[in-house]
Amino acid sequence: MKYIKTTTKNVQEAVEALHKSISENGFGLQHIHNVTEKLAAKEVELGRQCQILDICQPHIAKEILDIDPSVSAILPCSISVFEDNGQTYICVVKPSAIFPLLNNQLTEVISKVEKTIFKIIDEAI
Numbered sequence: 001m002k003y004i005k006t007t008t009k010n011v012q013e014a015v016e017a018l019h020k021s022i023s024e025n026g027f028g029l030q031h032i033h034n035v036t037e038k039l040a041a042k043e044v045e046l047g048r049q050c051q052i053l054d055i056c057q058p059h060i061a062k063e064i065l066d067i068d069p070s071v072s073a074i075l076p077c078s079i080s081v082f083e084d085n086g087q088t089y090i091c092v093v094k095p096s097a098i099f100p101l102l103n104n105q106l107t108e109v110i111s112k113v114e115k116t117i118f119k120i121i122d123e124a125i
Contacts, residue, residue, distance in 0.1 A: 003118055004091040007125040011049035014081045014088055017124035022055050025120050030054040030076055050082040055120075060113055068103040077117060090121050 007014050015032065022029050035050040056076040065072060079092045095114045099106040 001097045002091055002093050003121065004089055005121055005125050007088050007090060009088055009125070011051060011081050011083055011088055014090055014124060015051050015053065018053055018079060018081065018090065018120065021120045021123040022053070024123070025116050027055045027057045027116070027120065030056050048083040050080065053079045053081070055079060055117075057113070057116075060109065063109050064099075064106060064113075067105050067109070071099060071102050071106065074098060074102075077113070079117070079121065090124060092117055092121065 007017075009017060019029055031054045033052040033054070035052060036046050036048070039046050054076045055078075061075060064075070077092065077095060079090060081088065081090050083089075095110045095117070096107070099110040
């Protein structure tokens with residue numbers, strides 16, 4: 001259901017490595033959500049670093065949306081980077097675990113997307 005890897009990098013270093021790998025693999029970084037900072041701004045202490053990177057490849061997004069525009073509700077794909085017990089993790093919910101449940105016609109295109117996302121993460125660790 002999820003693809004998760006540990007890294008010796010801290011959260012910020014992992015985010016920077018992901019940013020580079022995302023670009024090198026033909027995807028774009030749409031936004032970084034710094035969850036720790038967002039919660040702190042609302043006076044909620046998370047107690048760990050957590051950032052979420054929204055990524056997209058426009059041609060693939062169009063292909064997906066041409067098949068089923070309703071799945072726009074779960075786009076773009078998100079990769080999280082977080083600390084837990086002194087270890088940094090990079091994690092993504094496997095697109096193959098979600099998209100085909102919504103529309104089985106997405107299976108083939110999502111398989112390609114998933115392989116690239118795993119490659120992005122593996123290159124960043």
